[in-house]
Amino acid sequence: MTTMRIGLLGTGPWARSVHAPALAAHPGVDLAGVWGRRAEAAAALAQAHDSRPYADPGELFADCDAVALALPPSVQGPLAVRAAEAGCHLLLDKPVATSVPEARAVADAADRAGVASVVFFTARFGKEEGEWIAAQAAAGGWFTAHADWLAPVFVEGTSSPYAHSPWRREKGGLWDIGPHVLSVLLAVLGDAETVTAARGPADTVLLTMRHSSGAASSATVGLTAPPAAAGVEVTLRGTAGVTALPRRQQGADAAYHRAVDALLAAAGTGLPNACDVHFGLRVTEILAAAEASLDSLMPLGS
Structure with a gap:
């Protein structure tokens, strides 16, 4: 062909x-x-x-x-x-x-x-991001990681073309941005063995995971961040020191x-x-488990 x-x-x-x-x-x-x-x-x-x-x-x-x-x-x-x-x-x-x-x-x-x-x-197939992900996965020795992946899609006055997306309004940042975060963290730290989630403002969700490598990670995702607070940051800490996901240079x-x-x-x-689709399935399994944990958390003092 x-x-x-x-x-x-x-x-x-x-x-x-x-x-x-x-x-x-x-x-x-x-x-x-x-x-x-x-x-x-x-x-x-x-x-x-x-x-x-x-x-x-x-x-x-x-x-x-x-x-x-x-x-x-x-x-x-x-x-x-x-x-x-x-x-x-x-x-x-x-x-x-x-x-x-x-x-x-x-x-x-x-x-x-x-x-x-x-x-x-997108991060896995971006040139700079993909090369960084592969290099950190090969280096290993990571102790912990944190990701902030926040967008102002649903804030007043937004110009986002996705502001009128019904499924994003229903499922929020956990399902729209969560896959991006997992695609990076799982590739570097290994599969998630446990996952919990907590609600923040509006659709914001905080994820915490323990990975097969033994590393712990956390991530904050959302589509309702104030424009001045929006952005993407992923930081790894381990035996090699501290490193961060590079900014995308291409569209x-x-x-x-x-x-x-x-x-x-x-x-x-x-x-x-x-x-492949099996990795996509695994991402869905982790996000579904995170969503279920949101509904099972009891407020302190209840």
Whole structure:
């Protein structure tokens, strides 16, 4: 396979700003078509990138080698299952799903069909961030870590294109930003053996984890941070000293290009990528456990 035919599912801000232009520009990809829940949006996005709209996702699956999904997680899961059953490789968005059964259904479908999968975690596929993550994982000896990953998506006067995202308003930063944090911390410190969570202001959540390496980590995530307090910081402390996640120097489209490269490699070699659907399932399992712990905590003095 010299060129992979990839169909795009989704027409929202993320699909318009990252998925569609990156797929159309990738030399190893033919953007085979676009499907969306709004036919007029699919037609406009397809026209903008010299592709064609599809009225039915099943017809798009039949004309593709792979599909890229830029959809809310509750919509992504069932369509990803159908795409895998049709023999399409999967380029998924995070989170794979917001329930463990839905995420496991996608992983099981991919396994049964023998298709490759990659979940697009921007930090893992960013050049600077990805190289830093790999270097710290190789160094080891980390004692503890803390992450602050805060965005002003739902504050008054925001210009964020995601301010009107129903699933983000329902699930909050735990499910929108939590996957980014886990994609970094798990890669460096190992799998989470325990996780607890506590509520902060609005949708803000504090996570604490113990990892398979023995390290402890904490993370604060949220979509309602004051603009002056928003930002991304991840700090590791260990035998090598203190180090911090570097700032991204390139846009999300460059990271997405590398995620497409990863899918092409996984499909071509048959070797799974570290950020495949099973890693996406594990992220969902940890976030679901964190969410459950939020509901089980008893206030002091009660």
